[in-house]
Amino acid sequence: MAGGTSIWFSKDAQTDPKEIFNLRLLYLLISVAWGGCFYGFDTGNIGGILTLKSFENAFGMASMSEVEIDNRKGTIAAMLAAGGSAGSILAAPTSDFVGRKWSVFLWGAVFLTGAAMQMVANYDVLIAGRFIGGMGVGASSMLTPQFLAENSPKSIRGSMTATYNLMILMALMLAFWVNYGVSLWSYQGVETDDTQWRTAMGIQLIPGGLMCLMIPFVPETPRFLINHGKSEKGRKHLSMLRKLPTDHPYVQLEYQEITAQVRYEQECYQGHSYWVVMKDIFTIKSNFQRFFLAVMLFLFHKFTGTDSLNYYAPEIFQLIGVKEGSSSLLTTGVYGVVKFVVTIFYVAYLVDRVGRRLPLLVGATMQATAMLYLALYLRFAGSNTHTVGGTPAGGIVGIVWIYIYALGWSFGHSVACYVVAAEIFPTRIRSVCMSVCFFINWIVDYGITRATPNMITEMGWGVFLLYAMLTYAGVIFIFFCLPEMKGRSIESMDDLFQRPLWTMWRHAYPTEEERVRQGVMDITRKAENEDHATEKKDEGRSEHTEYVRSRG
Known part of the structure; x- marks a missing residue:
């Protein structure tokens, strides 16, 4: 990481002291962002693993009826999200009382425990392991963006926070290709050998171990320390992270903003109990507007249908005519590559130069249109329309539209809700608000993932039409209600959200005075x-x- 005149840095970053882009910040980024791999590997793994004959034989699915298989597959895939909803709620108290740093470590260890249990060829142990691992995933999905946002210089806060999502997609891509690789194994007895599915499942242990090894050497966030009465230690950590002396103007300005916010909260509101915090969220206009905006972004994030594609991509590609087996897994692997490559561009360039708002509007429109094509194609051409020469022309166009969907997702809903939720809340209520947001995220994820096999069987093309209409509705909401966060300090959000939410489009882009708390x-x-x-x-x-x- 470096400053200067790099084209990858925003105009704001180019005027910042070059010392703040240092190796200590890079180490922190890598250590914490491993948490994104938890979700990526698990999501990418399970969809392909469920199609392996060795997995079906290991868990007694080979002799089941189609309805029983749909139910069992849905339960296995969705149990991660069920655990995620529990973990996201439990992460708030650990974050506020144990601290951001050790909460990340604790839930990383929980994830490792669940991942290890998933290696056992027993259905009950697998379900328990997916729930426990899901708790680690859910907690990390809330803690990682929070930790990165609280430690980031505001000029690159979007890029640093979005790195969590980049790691999700990197792991998702690798998982798709691991699944494709093991699907090509063809030695005698491969269909009854547990090594095949365990190889694909076990890869998720690697990022969990790396994060737990690296986190102890990362400093606690200055905002957490200052908010808990450790101002001097917070100033010291801020100086250390920015690699500047405590009396440097850049450090002084950031420290003054944090302390001003903390002092304001302490003067206006008494107590840190969750009852008091919940009252602050729902009775203070600016807090409630931020909370409502973040919740709606997460709902529209899920209503795009991404979980159906991530968990069941091989089956969906088969619907539009791709042959069953390694061909559908290969197509799924390319889908993962598209998402990962475009997200690199988003994280490295778009999020802190163009911003969060415009890429989200464009990306969501692309996603909705892609889903609309799939719905219309399946409505008029039917499903599983194989031809002698392979995938039909309409199916090939469908594959292209799914890749366009991946492109739109990667610089739209993939990242925006995580970044916005991590940066709009004041320190006092941030953990609780983010926990509730991620609880909603995971509980909706659970419902969609559990229902997708049955929905595809029962509704067919109607599933994709539903996703298309919901995503178009999200575009309208985002246009009117989401302001641009690029260049604003976390503390300046208080002033921004004094305005009615539906008027945010009029104040979407900040003036110089609006970048810093009044x-x-x-x-x-x-x-x-x-x-x-x-x-x-x-x-x-x-x-x-x-x-x-x-x-x-």
Whole structure:
């Protein structure tokens, strides 16, 4: 990471002190972002593993009816999301009382425990392991963006927070290709050998182990420390992260913003109990508007149908004419590559240069249109329309539209809700708000994942039409209600959300004064002017002394 005039850095970042883009910040980013791999590997693994004959034989699915198989597959895939909903709620108290750093470590260890249990060829143990592993995934999905947002310089906060999503998609892509690789195994007895599915399942242990090894060497977030009465330690950690002295103007401005926010909250609101925090969320207009916006973004994020594609991509490709087996897994692997490559571009360039709002509007429109094509194609051409020469022309166009969907997803709903939720809330209520948002995210994920096999069987093309209409509705909501967060400090969000939510489109892009919390810039300028006046006064005294000496 470096400053200077790199084209990958926003205009704001190019004017920041180059010292703040340092190896310590890079180490923190890598250590925490491993949490994204938990979700990516598990999501990408299970869809392909469920199609392997060795897995079906290991868990007694080979002799079941189609309805029983649909139910069991849905339960296995969805149990991760059920655990995720529990983990996302439990992450809030650990984050607030144990601290951000050790909460990340704790839930990483929980994930490792669940991942290890999934290697056992027993249905009950597998279900329990997926629930426990899901708790680690759900907690990490809330804690990782929060940790990254609280430690990031505001000029690259979007890129750093979005790295969590980049790691999800990197792991998702790798999982797709691991599944494709093991599907090509053809030695005698492969269909009864547990090694095949365990190889694909076991890869998720790697990022969990790396995160738990690296996190102990990462500092606690300055915002957490200052909010819990450890101001000097918070200032020290801020100075250490920015690699600047504590009296440097950049550190002073950021520290003043954090302390001003904490002081304001302490003066206005008493107590840190969750009852008091919930009252603050639902009775204070600016807090409730932020909470409502974040919840709606997560709902529309799920209503795009991404979970159906991620968990059941091989089956969906078969619907539009791709042959069953390694061909559908290969097509799924390419789908993962498209998502990963486009997300790299989003994280490295778009999110902190173009922003969150415009890419989300464009990307969501692309997703909705792709789903609409799939619905119309399946409605008029039917499903599983194989031809002698392979996939029919309409099916090939469908594959292209799914890849366009992946492109739109990667710089739209894939990242935006995580980044926005991590940066719009004040420190006092951030953990609770993010936990509720991620609980909703995971409980809807559970419902969609559990129901998808049955929905495809019962509704067919109607599933994709439903996703298309919901995603178009989300585009309208986003246009009117989502302001641009790029360049704003976390603390300045208080001023922004005093306005009615439906008018945010009029104030979408911040002026220079709106980038910093009101009053803090004045305090900083006043301090700088006083320092300048003192320096002038000292210079005057020195000149007078020299004059007196020269006169004898």
